[in-house]
Amino acid sequence: MNNKGILYLIPTTLGESAYSQVIPSFNNTILQEIDVFVVENIKTARRFIKKTAPEKVIDDLVFYEINKRTNLDMLPTFLKPIDEGKNIGVISDAGCPGVADPGADVVALAHQNNIKVVPLVGPSSILLSLMASGFNGQSFCFNGYLPKEQKDRVRKLKDLERMAIAQKQTQLFIETPYRNHHVMEDLLANCNPNTKLCVAVDITMASEQIVTKTIVEWKSTKIDLNKRPCVFLLG
Amino acid sequence: MNNKGILYLIPTTLGESAYSQVIPSFNNTILQEIDVFVVENIKTARRFIKKTAPEKVIDDLVFYEINKRTNLDMLPTFLKPIDEGKNIGVISDAGCPGVADPGADVVALAHQNNIKVVPLVGPSSILLSLMASGFNGQSFCFNGYLPKEQKDRVRKLKDLERMAIAQKQTQLFIETPYRNHHVMEDLLANCNPNTKLCVAVDITMASEQIVTKTIVEWKSTKIDLNKRPCVFLLG
Numbered sequence: 001m002n003n004k005g006i007l008y009l010i011p012t013t014l015g016e017s018a019y020s021q022v023i024p025s026f027n028n029t030i031l032q033e034i035d036v037f038v039v040e041n042i043k044t045a046r047r048f049i050k051k052t053a054p055e056k057v058i059d060d061l062v063f064y065e066i067n068k069r070t071n072l073d074m075l076p077t078f079l080k081p082i083d084e085g086k087n088i089g090v091i092s093d094a095g096c097p098g099v100a101d102p103g104a105d106v107v108a109l110a111h112q113n114n115i116k117v118v119p120l121v122g123p124s125s126i127l128l129s130l131m132a133s134g135f136n137g138q139s140f141c142f143n144g145y146l147p148k149e150q151k152d153r154v155r156k157l158k159d160l161e162r163m164a165i166a167q168k169q170t171q172l173f174i175e176t177p178y179r180n181h182h183v184m185e186d187l188l189a190n191c192n193p194n195t196k197l198c199v200a201v202d203i204t205m206a207s208e209q210i211v212t213k214t215i216v217e218w219k220s221t222k223i224d225l226n227k228r229p230c231v232f233l234l235g
Numbered sequence: 236m237n238n239k240g241i242l243y244l245i246p247t248t249l250g251e252s253a254y255s256q257v258i259p260s261f262n263n264t265i266l267q268e269i270d271v272f273v274v275e276n277i278k279t280a281r282r283f284i285k286k287t288a289p290e291k292v293i294d295d296l297v298f299y300e301i302n303k304r305t306n307l308d309m310l311p312t313f314l315k316p317i318d319e320g321k322n323i324g325v326i327s328d329a330g331c332p333g334v335a336d337p338g339a340d341v342v343a344l345a346h347q348n349n350i351k352v353v354p355l356v357g358p359s360s361i362l363l364s365l366m367a368s369g370f371n372g373q374s375f376c377f378n379g380y381l382p383k384e385q386k387d388r389v390r391k392l393k394d395l396e397r398m399a400i401a402q403k404q405t406q407l408f409i410e411t412p413y414r415n416h417h418v419m420e421d422l423l424a425n426c427n428p429n430t431k432l433c434v435a436v437d438i439t440m441a442s443e444q445i446v447t448k449t450i451v452e453w454k455s456t457k458i459d460l461n462k463r464p465c466v467f468l469l470g
Contacts, residue, residue, distance in 0.1 A: 009366050018261070022356045026256040099365060099372035108369030111433075111447035118443070119366040121257045123356045130334060131244050131354040134343030137334035138380075141404075144373040169376075198346075208353070212346035 005082040007110045008034065009103065010089045011096045011122020012048045015229065017204040019052050022123040028052055030120060034089040036062045036081045038106050045091045066102050075109050082115050096124045100144060100174075125231050126172055129200035132210040133170065135235025140170035146183060154186050161191050164234040171234045180225035183232060184218075191215045191234075198233040201225060240317040242345045243269065244338065245324045246331045246357020247283045250464065252439040254287050257358040263287055265355060269324040271297045271316045273341050280326045301337050310344050317350050331359045335379060335409075360466050361407055364435035367445040368405065370470025375405035381418060389421050396426050399469040406469045415460035418467060419453075426450045426469075433468040436460060 008030055013022055031053045039045035042063045049056055064078040082088055090097040090106060097103035098119070110117050126142050143160065147153045160171040175183045187197060193216035200210040201223075212233075213221060243265055248257055266288045274280035277298045284291055299313040317323055325332045325341060332338035333354070345352050361377050378395065382388045395406040410418045422432055428451035435445040436458075447470075448456060 020259060021261040022259055024255060024257055024259050026253070096362065096366050098367065098369070099362065101372065104369055104372050107367060108447070111369050117367045117369070117445055119363040119438075119445070121356065121358045121363070121439070124359075124362050127331060127334065127359050127362045128354040128356070131331050132333065132342060132352045134333070134339055134346050134352070137336065137339050139376075139378060141376040142374065203354075204356070210352055210354070212343070 003085045004115060005085050005087040006116045006118055007079070007082065007107065008087060008089045009097045009107070009117065009119040010091050011120060011124075012044075012091060012094055014094050014123050014125055014203055015205050017123075022204050023052065024121050027120045027122065031089065032056070034087050035060060036064075036086055037089045037091055038064045038066050038078050038103070039090070040067050040092040040097075040101055040103065041065065044093050048091060066106055068102070070102070072105060075106055078106060079109060079113065079115065082110075082113075096122055099124060099126065100142075123204050125200070125203045125229065128203050129198065129210060129231040129233060130170065130172065132200065133198035133233045133235060134212050135170040135196070135198060135233055136168055137170070139168065140172065143171060143173040146173055146175050150182070150186065153183070154190050157183075157186055157190055160234055161195055165192075165195065173232050174230070175232070177227045177229055180228065180230045184225055187232070188215060188219055196235050198235065199223060199225070200231045200233070201228045203229070203231070238320045239350060240320050240322040241351045241353055242314070242317065242342065243322060243324045244332045244342070244352065244354040245326050246355060246359075247279075247326060247329060249329050249358050249360055249438055250440050252358075257439050258287065259356050262355045262357065266324065267291070269322050270295060271299075271321055272324045272326055273299045273301050273313050273338070274325070275302050275327040275332075275336055275338070276300065279328050283326060301341055303337070305337070307340060310341055313341060314344060314348065314350065317345075317348075331357055334359060334361065335377075358439050360435070360438045360464065363438050364433065364445060364466040364468060365405065365407065367435065368433035368468045368470060369447050370405040370431070370433060370468055371403050372405070374403065375407065378406060378408040381408055381410050385417070385421065388418070389425050392418075392421055392425055395469055396430055400427075400430065408467050409465065410467070412462045412464055415463065415465045419460055422467070423450060423454055431470050433470065434458060434460070435466045435468070436463045438464070438466070
């Protein structure tokens, strides 16, 4: 593969947790060697680099932004430095790039151009909540965001419950944080009393709560989900 | 939750990679404070603790083994120290406990007893291969091991291909390492030439290869998968 650079996928923290708590020190070593970044948000990425690699001169770095507003025709330009032997880092707003964010497009393009892609270890709310749920980790599905309309959302929740029970396949999903309590209400009103639900909020933060109960147990449990990042799991 | 201990889920390396490369330093801090462990394999767990926390006196530690041979009626005994305020660590053979291993049972029991469960960050071949595949990370399914019989395996592969394409849902699966080449042959013989396949071997090791190509491109590509840990992804 000659002298091409490498595309590194560099995880960030989920919210306000300490870097050493969730990021291996090796990631900093890699970060030191990179001057070109493809990021979901330049401001967030600058802040992350300043905190993890304070000796880097931020003004010397090159940032390309990739998000909903990016013209995807520009992606090949972003990867140009790789041909010159430079490494590039992909950094998303929170957690692991490529999982539920636009970073996947730049990774796909790298493969089409025979560019080596190396993922670094870091926190993923999906994986951490699965580990801590006590549910089946041998078969699981992440379903992204739920439908916005309540009617559609309830239908989807019932589908997911059916799959979780019938196929013993853990079903994970998320919702915009200010709508979490709607999802919780819909779950309590529509799922079988014996179905198990894990609610995982503020993962890796001091306020982290990961709790698994049956629907009937949840009915008598108070938990504040409003505006807190949350993963729901049925298993 | 009074003075109960905490159940920590402590990831290990995948094969022979360096600890600092894939494990945050915080995990060692937690490890220092734990003297009771529920592990998939005592020998592997001892070796891991010796390497990451060399100052710990291994002979003072208590290990309970949880694997296929464990009588699950014994699990409540394993968690007893939690009632006395002691923390317990769960360590599996490789990667993240609770994902595709028997650790999930002890986590489920912890929730039933209102024990706090805290997952620590570490390497997962499932998540790392997903990040680096360039496939959809907004919707994905991990399907565990494939059927052993070729006829059943081919049927399953075709099902997974259909779901990957029709629902744009990334399908991940694994196979016993000495059978990897059978899976690869079945994929090449049965999938659509344009279907995209990511093959991720030796993740986090020096020999790591994560490559995404179409089936037709794979037909003219040589890759040695024999006895190497490998994740397959269709996307």
